[in-house]
Amino acid sequence: MDWFYIQGILILAGINLLAVLGLSLLTGFTGLFSFGHAGFMAIGAYTTAIMSVKLHLPFIPSLMIGGLIAALVSLLIGKLTLNLKGDYFCIATLGLGEAIRLILDNVQYLGGARGWPGIPLKTTLLNVVIIDIIGIIILVNLIRSKHGRNMIAIREEEMASQIIGINVFRYKMISLMISAIYAGVAGGMLGHYLGFLQPKMFQIVKSTELTIIVIFGGLGSISGSVLGALVLTSLPEMLRTFAQWRLVVYGIAVIFIMISRPQGLMGGHEFSFHAVKKIISSMFYRKKQRGLGGR
């Protein structure tokens, strides 16, 4: 395993992580399930590529525009669908994701279904890590703010939140738009890492992958999302030895982890050094006691 290979996995994990962070806000903290976030990624990816390839803009402004356009689309979709309750919203996003993919399949200007080669390779491990860190900082601050608490209140009891005077629609909208920005930027980075874009990359499989990572990491935990993105992106690579059975083993591994920890890896808790210290000291304490009992 050479560094180039590991670096590639880390970059892909970092890109996934950014999309997952956004989805974590929507699903983990606001309680809205989406199976269409690959659609927002696609919009971000193609917009960013248009900006940098056709309009010759630098990488970072292109990424920002990609995120922004994804947010604009989410605004339109949100206006139409956020009044739907629970599962219906989920189905609507599923339709949205597939619709975006099919539209891109038929836009010949952007390569259509054949794909769009020749996108400059501008995504590096460094800028992925920097953007991820910025994304995490923004998200942590948002969740700790009044706005974040409103979103959590909506997740816990939507009707009660409405009754005490939270503008539920508005906060769902904000959550959806921010998650779309994250997905859009992640898509933009993906295109500039692979150097190639194809609508097929943003199929529903991609959306479900993102949702699986959020649930796997633990709903309502940012550190869980980080851990989940790293583990679940690198897991299929670690399983390369299984050759064509790789994804079967991957599926089985996910099932077993979910059975043993149904609340997800972090289960709604955040990583903190204090908690780690507590766990380690309790482990030592137990060992000591056991030792004493032995005597």
Add this chain to the structure above:
Amino acid sequence: MLSIRDLNVYYGGIHALKGVSIDVEEGQIVSIIGANGAGKSTLLNAISGMVKPKEGRILFKGKELPPAPHKIVELGISQVPEGRLIFANLTVKDNLMMGAYLRKDKIGIEKDLEKVFALFPRMKERIHQMAGTLSGGEQQMLAIGRGLMSNPDLILLDEPSLGLAPLLVKTIFDIIESIQQMRKTILLVEQNAYKALSIADKAYVLEQGKIVKEGSGKELIKDKSIQEAYLGKKQKSEETLA
């Protein structure tokens, strides 16, 4: 204070409220009784903006209500929903503070918190307990307390006695009367018709989306058809009960 005129609400093809008109005067307890599915909760949800009526007007203090629920709370209407819907993962105090979500006056909030604790001493004992670990009756008290924390003029109570032991039902109704003494107006929806009528200044009977009877609580308790349909009394035994 609140007057509703010809309110029509539909759920898809189902006509849930058929031209309902009611009036609530300031400082009164107004009860709405009726069987399951009569449209009682729908009526409250229409007032609080949870359900959009198709036709009709809802006037509060002489003005038409805005469509958005959070704007309605701001005007001084607070709903205590059916099934309590408290925030299970927050402490009792945080739940109460959530009720004051739209308020900015810290001194007023503190005062109202004291009032709620005076009304529900049990809540003060459990101030730091997770709301989800409270008993059903305590959760109902918490939901009412939360409803009071927005300092409303009108409180909408949706089935406050639902699923509670008889002794607790009595406590809850005593509390509703003490809330009235705090100069609040109360619109109460109940299946426990006898209790609801006995504390009501005015009451309406809702049947299949229509108001079929109205009058003072005392009048309706004595009404023969209501006794038969809602109070479980047979016509023959009427004299012994009177």
